[in-house]
Amino acid sequence: MKKRATVICRRGKRILLVSRSQSKWALPGGIRKRGEPMLEAALRELREETRLSGKSAKYLFDIRGKQKHHHVFACEIPSQAKARPSSEIARCRWVHVDDIARLLTSGPTTDIVKLVNRRRK
Structure with missing residues (x-):
């Protein structure tokens, strides 16, 4: 099972999601390089x-999906910083947590967001 570093970026009640073209929305992240610490x-x-x-990232928890083992980190982003898609992704946007359930997302994304919201209450 591949290990994936997954990042939750929050601004109030909004969470940053990314998507490749013609793909589901997901949390930013990816497969760790050989020997690379998960935080990096x-x-x-x-x-x-x-x-x-990200100014700093804090480890939150692990969750196993069907194909990947997600190591989830919360990351602080300066309020004035703008997310812009790079060559790897087609779109990125800040989504209100209540609207995520209405989007087409990867399974782990929905599970991770629910866990994070439960912990914040």
């Missing part, structure tokens, strides 16, 4: 996909 993989993937430089 999370920040690298966020930068590669959205051009955002």
Whole structure:
């Protein structure tokens, strides 16, 4: 099972989602490079996909999907920073947590967002 660094970026009640063209919405992240610490993989993937430089990332939890083992990190993003799709993704946008259930997302994305919201209450 592949290990994936997955990143939750929040601004109030909004969460950053990304998508490749013709693909489901997902949380930023990706497969870690050989020997790369998961925290660094999370920040690298966020930068590669959205051009955002996370100030810091905090490990939250692990969750196993059908094909990937997600290591989930919360990342602080400066409020004035703009997410812009890179060559890896076609779109990125801030979505209100209540609207995520209405979007076509990857299974793990929905599960991770629910877990994060439960922990915040």
